[in-house]
Amino acid sequence: MDAKLIKANIALFNGSRSEVRRLLAEFTAEHSRPSEEETPLLMWLDAQAADDRATRMEKLKVLVEKLPKNDRYARIAADTLEQEDQYASKGVETDEPLEMPEEGVDAPPARKLPKPLGVDLWKAGAFAAIGLMIGIVVVSLLGGGGGNTPAATQVAGTNFGQPPTNLNNQQGPLPTLAPDRSIALRPEDFEAIYESGILQVSAVEDNSGRIVNEDGELVTATQGARLVAVRIVFECRNGSICSDPPEADLFITTDTLTNIPPLRNVGPAGESRLSERIADNNQSAGWVVFEVPNTSIPAALTVIPPVPSGQDPVPIIIPLALPSGA
Secondary structure (H helix, E strand, O other): HHHHHHHHHHHHHHOOHHHHHHHHHHHHHHHHOOOOOHHHHHHHHHHHHHHHHHHHEEEEEEEEHHHHOOHHHHHHHHHHHHHHHHOOOOOOOOOOOOOOOOOOOOOOOOOOOOOOOHOOOHHHHHHHHHHHHHHHHHHHHOOOOOOOOOOOOOOOOOOOOOOOOOOHHHOOOOOOOOOOOOEEEHHHOOOOEEEEEEEEEEEEEOOOOOOEEOOOOEEEOOOOEEEEEEEEEEHHHHHHOOOOOOOOOEEEEEEOEEEEOOOOOOOEOOOOOOOOOEEEOOEEEEEEEEEOOOOOEEEEEEEEEEOOOOOOOOOOEEEOOOOOOO
């Protein structure tokens, strides 16, 4: 995937429409016939790069009409148009300041588009676009090799520790766990389907303060970083026994296109972990924990299913669109 498209998505997320237009013009000049994979992304970027709201809405309508209904950009564009129509009916325009109400008259309601996990819908779309391009970075990271990386999801057992105890039985107060700040998600909207099964993300907790190891000891992040916990649900679909759920390598991919592997043998206190083995058509749920720099946004969960030797892995990207430092 061309580096200019990656930069254009980052520019869109940062709100620089002029920079998006510049990068798209350079890309178009170099690629007169974009690939089938790039076309939906280009339509989305072109629509969002327009300064004029009416132009953006018209281009989003064209995008919805031309792309398949199950296309990620088509779904986000349709949701955006629906919300825009609702607020336009109330006389609230995106790019126009609201008139000051007369004294004693209530102001019109503030315009609020949906924010998946605290991020504007169009920014979620930008992350979705970035997600489609992360695969090449992941493949480069793995060097084209297959095989699973040891991860927190691969530990046997049913729970991550009991309430924390003091290290080495030293005297003193027990460490205090932070409350559960996880955000529940609709699993079907955060899904990866591959040969061995179906993986869904059902919750995310950014900056978790309740991560413990197998002994129930509190785990803290490195200075300048935070712990991000992702709850996944995996359904075995390999026709036999899944002996290493979720039968794939997992990474958090940040907004800087950095891929972070999970920590080993840790998870939220008292929460379940993935089963060590499950049979076909059975499900297991558990948490995976990642250490993410405070300056980075966990943009996506990248899933790398195993492939036969000699073949390149095909990453599956699940955009998360988490706000930095949530």
